[in-house]
Amino acid sequence: MSTDSPKTLFDKIWSDHLVKQRDDGTSLLYIDKHLVHEVTSPQAFEGLKIASRPVRRPSATVAVADHNVPTFNRENIEDEQSRIQVQTLANNTKEHGIEYFELSDKRQGIVHIIGPEQGITQPGMTMVCGDSHTSTHGAFGALAFGIGTSEVEHVLATQTIVQKPAKNMRISVNGDLPFGVTSKDLILYIIGQIGTAGGNGHVIEYAGSSLKPLSMESRMTICNMSIEAGARAGLISPDQITFDYLKGRPYAPTDEHWQQAIDYWSSLPSDTDAFYDKELVINSSEIAPMVTWGTSPEDVVAVSGLVPDPSSAKTENKKKSIERSLDYMGLKSGTKITDIKLDKIFIGSCTNGRIEDLRSVASIVKNKKIAPHVEGMIVPGSGLVKLQAEEEGLDVILKDAGFDWREAGCSMCLGMNPDQLKPEERCASTSNRNFEGRQGRGGRTHLMSPELAAASAIKGSIADIRDFD
Amino acid sequence: MDKFITLKGIAAPLPIVNIDTDMIIPKQFLKTIKRTGLGISLFYEMRYDHQGQELKNFILNTKPFNQSKILVAGDNFGCGSSREHAPWSLKDFGISCIISTSFADIFYNNCFQNGILPIVVSPENSKKLMDFASDQKEFEIDLPSQNISVEGEKIGFDIEPYRKERLIEGLDDIGITMNYEQSITDYELLQKKNKPWIFKDIK
Numbered sequence: 206m207s208t209d210s211p212k213t214l215f216d217k218i219w220s221d222h223l224v225k226q227r228d229d230g231t232s233l234l235y236i237d238k239h240l241v242h243e244v245t246s247p248q249a250f251e252g253l254k255i256a257s258r259p260v261r262r263p264s265a266t267v268a269v270a271d272h273n274v275p276t277f278n279r280e281n282i283e284d285e286q287s288r289i290q291v292q293t294l295a296n297n298t299k300e301h302g303i304e305y306f307e308l309s310d311k312r313q314g315i316v317h318i319i320g321p322e323q324g325i326t327q328p329g330m331t332m333v334c335g336d337s338h339t340s341t342h343g344a345f346g347a348l349a350f351g352i353g354t355s356e357v358e359h360v361l362a363t364q365t366i367v368q369k370p371a372k373n374m375r376i377s378v379n380g381d382l383p384f385g386v387t388s389k390d391l392i393l394y395i396i397g398q399i400g401t402a403g404g405n406g407h408v409i410e411y412a413g414s415s416l417k418p419l420s421m422e423s424r425m426t427i428c429n430m431s432i433e434a435g436a437r438a439g440l441i442s443p444d445q446i447t448f449d450y451l452k453g454r455p456y457a458p459t460d461e462h463w464q465q466a467i468d469y470w471s472s473l474p475s476d477t478d479a480f481y482d483k484e485l486v487i488n489s490s491e492i493a494p495m496v497t498w499g500t501s502p503e504d505v506v507a508v509s510g511l512v513p514d515p516s517s518a519k520t521e522n523k524k525k526s527i528e529r530s531l532d533y534m535g536l537k538s539g540t541k542i543t544d545i546k547l548d549k550i551f552i553g554s555c556t557n558g559r560i561e562d563l564r565s566v567a568s569i570v571k572n573k574k575i576a577p578h579v580e581g582m583i584v585p586g587s588g589l590v591k592l593q594a595e596e597e598g599l600d601v602i603l604k605d606a607g608f609d610w611r612e613a614g615c616s617m618c619l620g621m622n623p624d625q626l627k628p629e630e631r632c633a634s635t636s637n638r639n640f641e642g643r644q645g646r647g648g649r650t651h652l653m654s655p656e657l658a659a660a661s662a663i664k665g666s667i668a669d670i671r672d673f674d
Numbered sequence: 675m676d677k678f679i680t681l682k683g684i685a686a687p688l689p690i691v692n693i694d695t696d697m698i699i700p701k702q703f704l705k706t707i708k709r710t711g712l713g714i715s716l717f718y719e720m721r722y723d724h725q726g727q728e729l730k731n732f733i734l735n736t737k738p739f740n741q742s743k744i745l746v747a748g749d750n751f752g753c754g755s756s757r758e759h760a761p762w763s764l765k766d767f768g769i770s771c772i773i774s775t776s777f778a779d780i781f782y783n784n785c786f787q788n789g790i791l792p793i794v795v796s797p798e799n800s801k802k803l804m805d806f807a808s809d810q811k812e813f814e815i816d817l818p819s820q821n822i823s824v825e826g827e828k829i830g831f832d833i834e835p836y837r838k839e840r841l842i843e844g845l846d847d848i849g850i851t852m853n854y855e856q857s858i859t860d861y862e863l864l865q866k867k868n869k870p871w872i873f874k875d876i877k
């Protein structure tokens with residue numbers, strides 16, 4: 206690629222981090238920031254130990270326990286294996302001089318919430334984490350992707366990663382988002398359109414006028430779920446909203462570096478005539494509040510729609526997969542989505558566990574009570590999100606409505622801790638995966654926005670926020 | 675890492691699309707701090723009932739497929755999380771080759787870190803191989819010549835040369851990268867000068 210041909214945001218970050226183009230066609234890419242958590246790191250540290258390798262740059266890494274930590278009574282983690290895993294992370298980070306946010310630290314939280322919150326995530330950076338939702342950080346115009354444990358070890362040892370360039374895909378969404386439609390609906394709609402393998406091999410850049418006014422929180426929700434569309438990373442060009450979000454955060458640039466950084470960040474957006482391998486243009490008026498009915502994030506339908514009919518599937522495979530999903534979900538085709546009765550509501554996760562999400566939920570449930578047969582649980586994305594919510598009095602509103610108010614962590618997004626669905630329990634969840642057994646063996650997950658989940662909690666069945674008052 | 679050169683044996687057919695990493699190895703098994711011992715929990719929810727008894731109708735519980743080293747699976751195998759526990763559990767079970775029409779990126783990559791060969795074939799060949807697998811035909815995978823042979827039929831496949839070489843040699847990426855130590859140091863010095871804010875220490 207010549208230096209003056211038009212480049213995408215991805216191309217620019219890529220070429221700025223190229224340590225070495227190797228003869229075998231692979232590239233050695235420098236990694237600016239590395240996030241580490243308890244579940245995918247122990248075997249990486251073990252590998253370093255076996256090979257007597259040090260961590261090359263401990264100060265480029267931050268660690269936190271989030272996946273299997275309890276959300277109440279966490280002074281003493283009861284589950285022995287979880288306790289060992291958290292303790293192993295504490296020991297490993299101590300041994301290698303890596304910053305670790307302990308469970309008692311108010312900065313503890315889901316790894317993808319704390320990166321941006323601390324200002325560690327910045328435009329133009331390369332970031333990795335042994336977790337697929339690392340794509341979240343792309344909302345800042347950072348190239349951020351999930352890696353496996355062997356790669357975690359590679360990054361710890363060398364601060365680089367072996368990669369081949371991804372292809373560029375652009376999804377432009379134009380127009381104001383209709384009433385009741387959030388960034389969660391937008392990304393669910395996109396996944397429904399392109400499917401869970403639609404982004405394989407690509408980095409998706411989200412563009413278009415619909416995104417311009419969106420807050421960083423909303424943008425993170427979009428990039429977060431890029432992996433559900435098969436893309437390892439999502440990207441959104443940094444702009445004034447990005448800069449304003451970062452200003453003053455603990456690890457954001459300061460003094461003379463701030464202006465230097467802004468100048469660099471401003472040079473990052475894709476050039477006008479840059480080439481994309483795939484393009485998709487969406488008119489925002491097509492998008493309604495969305496809900497998943499099945500066991501894959503591509504199984505989406507508008508909240509005003511019906512549970513699909515397998516016989517309408519285009520291929521035999523698709524038909525079988527719909528039948529299998531409906532059977533698992535305990536649903537009949539043709540049922541109105543808004544007639545689906547719920548048992549649990551889960552508000553949280555790295556998709557929708559930020560302060561803006563909690564504010565939306567609180568505004569909807571204020572002075573109301575959740576349906577008597579429903580259990581509602583709110584798990585803030587980080588200790589700081591929790592504190593902020595408490596300062597704003599949101600916790601009081603939410604508890605008054607009947608929600609459980611928990612400590613920060615991944616919680617029922619994947620149910621590695623005690624927060625799990627029981628078999629056949631049905632949950633409205635603001636998280637990102639509705640796979641079989643994801644929230645607990647036999648549990649049934651309907652993904653949706655925090656707004657829809659809040660309204661559904663009050664109604665006791667899936668609610669259309671547009672008919673709700 | 676184990677080398678992968680050739681592999682012979684019957685293949686287990688698993689004609690389900692979008693087999694995600696939660697299906698391959700559910701979360702309760704991610705609490706380990708070791709790489710080994712996960713084979714028994716592979717495909718846990720499909721393989722065992724609620725009492726933990728083997729489900730007789732699940733393919734990997736039936737003879738001779740419980741000895742398969744090869745898996746022929748539906749489209750988009752390995753989607754979902756980045757957990758390397760997925761390839762670890764497959765490997766620990768004894769599977770070192772997976773054939774599908776497509777793989778999720780992270781899973782695909784993780785396979786090569788563990789001496790597993792993921793092979794992408796066309797939908798037509800996938801169907802053919804699925805049938806051969808069901809009929810318990812012997813598969814022969816030859817990585818150097820990039821062929822799958824069954825019943826006298828040869829199906830070629832693509833693989834990036836650097837991945838092929840690493841599998842055949844059983845090479846460890848970290849060792850290779852460490853030969854570029856000087857380039858990494860030079861890069862860091864230059865970037866520190868140009869974008870000093872990026873190097874602010876996390877502590």
Ligand code: SF4
Nearest residue numbers: 338554555615618619
């Ligand atoms: S909240 Fe869920 S998706 Fe996000 S990092 Fe935790 S487990 Fe993964």
